[in-house]
Amino acid sequence: MAFESLSPQLTELPGAVPAWRADASAAELPDICQVVKDQGGRLAALWGTDEQDRGEGYALNLVLAKPEGILWLKSALPVDRLQYPDLSPIFYPAQRMQRAARDLLGIDAEAADRRPWLRHAAWQETDRPLRREAAGATVYDQGGNDYAFVSVIGDGVHEIPVGPVHAGTIEPGHFRFSIVGEKVLRLEEHLGYTHKGVDKRFQGMALAEGAKLAGRVSGDSTVAYAWAFSMAAESIAGVTPPERALWLRALMLERERVANHLGDLGYLGNDGGLAFGLAQFMRLKEDVLRLNEKLFGHRYLMDRIVPGGVACDLARGGIEAIVAECGALEREVRLLKDIYDDHPGLQDRFLTCGRLTPNTASKLGVIGLAGRASSQAWDARAQAAPAPYDVLGVRMKTHKNGDVAARVIMRFDEIFESLRLIRAVTERIAPGEIALPLASAPAGRMGLGWIEGWRGESMVALDLDANGSIRSCHAHDPSWQNWPALAFAVNGNIVPDFPLINKSFNLSYSGCDL
Amino acid sequence: MYQLLKQIVSVGIKTEAPPQTDEALRVVSQRLKQEILGMFAGSLAIRHVDAGSCNGCELEIHMLNNPYYNIEGLGIKFVASPRHADLLLVTGPVSRNMEEALKRTYDAVPEPKLVVAVGDCGCSGGIFGESYASCGRIANVIAVDVAVPGCPPTPTALMQGILTAISAAGRNHA
Ligand code: SF4
Numbered sequence: 169m170a171f172e173s174l175s176p177q178l179t180e181l182p183g184a185v186p187a188w189r190a191d192a193s194a195a196e197l198p199d200i201c202q203v204v205k206d207q208g209g210r211l212a213a214l215w216g217t218d219e220q221d222r223g224e225g226y227a228l229n230l231v232l233a234k235p236e237g238i239l240w241l242k243s244a245l246p247v248d249r250l251q252y253p254d255l256s257p258i259f260y261p262a263q264r265m266q267r268a269a270r271d272l273l274g275i276d277a278e279a280a281d282r283r284p285w286l287r288h289a290a291w292q293e294t295d296r297p298l299r300r301e302a303a304g305a306t307v308y309d310q311g312g313n314d315y316a317f318v319s320v321i322g323d324g325v326h327e328i329p330v331g332p333v334h335a336g337t338i339e340p341g342h343f344r345f346s347i348v349g350e351k352v353l354r355l356e357e358h359l360g361y362t363h364k365g366v367d368k369r370f371q372g373m374a375l376a377e378g379a380k381l382a383g384r385v386s387g388d389s390t391v392a393y394a395w396a397f398s399m400a401a402e403s404i405a406g407v408t409p410p411e412r413a414l415w416l417r418a419l420m421l422e423r424e425r426v427a428n429h430l431g432d433l434g435y436l437g438n439d440g441g442l443a444f445g446l447a448q449f450m451r452l453k454e455d456v457l458r459l460n461e462k463l464f465g466h467r468y469l470m471d472r473i474v475p476g477g478v479a480c481d482l483a484r485g486g487i488e489a490i491v492a493e494c495g496a497l498e499r500e501v502r503l504l505k506d507i508y509d510d511h512p513g514l515q516d517r518f519l520t521c522g523r524l525t526p527n528t529a530s531k532l533g534v535i536g537l538a539g540r541a542s543s544q545a546w547d548a549r550a551q552a553a554p555a556p557y558d559v560l561g562v563r564m565k566t567h568k569n570g571d572v573a574a575r576v577i578m579r580f581d582e583i584f585e586s587l588r589l590i591r592a593v594t595e596r597i598a599p600g601e602i603a604l605p606l607a608s609a610p611a612g613r614m615g616l617g618w619i620e621g622w623r624g625e626s627m628v629a630l631d632l633d634a635n636g637s638i639r640s641c642h643a644h645d646p647s648w649q650n651w652p653a654l655a656f657a658v659n660g661n662i663v664p665d666f667p668l669i670n671k672s673f674n675l676s677y678s679g680c681d682l
Numbered sequence: 683m684y685q686l687l688k689q690i691v692s693v694g695i696k697t698e699a700p701p702q703t704d705e706a707l708r709v710v711s712q713r714l715k716q717e718i719l720g721m722f723a724g725s726l727a728i729r730h731v732d733a734g735s736c737n738g739c740e741l742e743i744h745m746l747n748n749p750y751y752n753i754e755g756l757g758i759k760f761v762a763s764p765r766h767a768d769l770l771l772v773t774g775p776v777s778r779n780m781e782e783a784l785k786r787t788y789d790a791v792p793e794p795k796l797v798v799a800v801g802d803c804g805c806s807g808g809i810f811g812e813s814y815a816s817c818g819r820i821a822n823v824i825a826v827d828v829a830v831p832g833c834p835p836t837p838t839a840l841m842q843g844i845l846t847a848i849s850a851a852g853r854n855h856a
Contacts, residue, residue: 288779290778290781291814297815304814305812305814306814307778307814333731333764333783333787337730337740337743337744338732340731340734362732362734362735362777362779362780363777363778363815364734364777364813364815365813365815366810368813369811369813384736385736387735388741431741431744444690447748448693450744450748453745454745454748454750468738468741507685507686679737681777681779
């Protein structure tokens with residue numbers, strides 16, 4: 169067992185991934201976190217919940233991850249004591265998550281940084297929109313929005329503010345560059361612009377509706393989130409989806425990965441000055457989306473994974489079409505990879521640009537594709553290996569250079585690996601049921617879902633009430649961990665390289681603004 | 683270089699015919715004169731604004747520029763500043779944190795201007811609805827000419843919406 173050396177009483181959560189639950193007092197948290205860290209573990213997620221409906225005040229929730237599994241720790245915070253120890257000295261990514269929990273619920277890590285994170289002007293410091301007594305439809309009086317950016321002072325230093333509306337077709341956020349000449353001394357990110365109140369929205373939803381909302385936490389990872397949500401619901405209900413449903417889920421998740429990587433490779437070529445790459449890769453991506461539409465009825469596979477299984481079976485001739493597509497993609501992507509590899513102008517832009525060293529990546533707790541490009545060997549498909557990945561056997565790759573070039577190579581490698589996995593699925597999938605009904609779950613049960621999407625791990629923590637509707641649900645995006653790393657990777661580079669470096673990470677705004 | 687040229691030639695031209703306009707997408711009757719629309723057709727500058735979407739709609743907006751849809755081939759291009767734009771293509775429910783930025787972006791677009799709201803969220807607030815954090819549909823914050831439903835709308839539906847916004851039909855001649 170992954171966490172047996174810890175003091176709290178562990179309860180194993182049934183389901184697709186090795187997961188445990190435990191309660192711990194706030195005072196115990198730093199020691200527990202330190203032990204997990206010393207054993208090679210890390211912080212996967214941190215958020216707050218209102219437990220007043222159970223007469224228990226509030227709670228701080230942590231999910232800690234080790235390659236062998238995850239642990240959901242809940243720490244009760246009585247109404248008259250909303251403080252808990254700052255965990256960011258142990259786990260760097262805790263910083264922003266702690267600030268977000270404070271903005272929404274008023275629970276406070278008493279960290280040195282007192283600035284809000286998700287709260288801009290839509291509510292005031294004294295408002296707690298995620299508390300149960302606050303109606304979801306409340307519109308608060310506007311607060312101020314003067315965010316105190318850290319200023320860099322010195323000869324010739326000046327600032328460039330960018331956003332929230334950016335020059336390209338991307339999500340909104342604010343970047344504050346402190347520069348000398350064209351060199352970036354510091355990048356500060358201010359996000360939260362797409363905060364839509366997702367945690368609040370989940371409350372009271374039926375499972376089917378919740379799965380849809382989870383699939384819209386970050387639209388480019390809709391398959392990953394719908395799977396994570398369903399996995400959590402199935403854990404609570406004690407249901408294992410039929411085998412065919414699991415194969416179809418893996419098929420969809422790998423198609424999502426391939427589609428996103430193709431798009432990114434196109435844009436990376438374009439940002440590096442090779443428009444040819446954009447035209448070619450976007451054509452290939454469009455082909456994948458069109459086949460999705462034909463076989464599954466949706467270009468991005470939204471709402472195709474549901475609690476209990478999948479919503480639609482593969483259309484007739486689907487397997488043959490997918491096998492043919494794999495062959496064509498393999499051929500075309502290899503050819504384009506040769507062109508990228510042999511293009512001196514492009515390689516000149518990619519190599520050594522936006523370097524995140526393995527050492528920094530490890531200190532920051534970077535995960536997902538960007539982490540693997542900096543030697544951080546985390547991939548929930550390869551490690552926790554929820555079915556059917558336990559049978560498929562994902563061959564995780566890592567790279568140690570941590571520059572744009574490494575993140576490009578990771579994408580090529582992962583496309584080829586996904587094509588291999590897709591072929592393996594087509595060889596093994598057999599006719600059968602595609603969904604099972606979820607029996608009403610016992611009240612007060614909690615479930616976790618954890619799956620490696622194309623960007624990194626998507627996690628969903630679900631808690632149902634006595635009627636089987638959602639009491640609370642929290643979705644966690646890997647971008648929480650990786651946004652701070654972007655700021656480190658940009659340091660010392662020139663401003664005009666920022667779009668390329670940013671694209672090479674391609675992090676989600678919506679996924680962590682929630 | 684040889685490989686690159688060979689690839690361009692062997693793939694050939696993939697662009698498909700654009701869709702027809704659809705009056706059902708129009709929210710308010712066409713406010714612009716025929717002469718102005720005539721100038722937009724063939725040279726329309728679009729500024730995209732994500733006012734709080736899940737990023738799904740953005741994926742399809744990106745696809746407008748792929749070789750199949752090739753929206754630039756119709757003289758429609760995306761520009762980097764609202765000050766260069768004729769039309770705002772807005773996604774999302776409008777998050778309250780983006781409300782001010784959306785209004786300012788709208789104000790920065792020179793007259794005459796058009797707004798196309800994108801996606802179920804842009805049309806109605808979608809699954810996010812209205813809440814402490816979300817203002818709901820785009821029309822709750824700025825004036826909208828054409829609204830394109832879908833989650834996300836396909837590139838063809840988006841093109842149809844944009845072309846409808848610059849077509850003369852549905853103009854109020856009063
Ligand atoms: S319409 Fe759908 S794809 Fe577009 S922002 Fe809303 S949820 Fe996302």
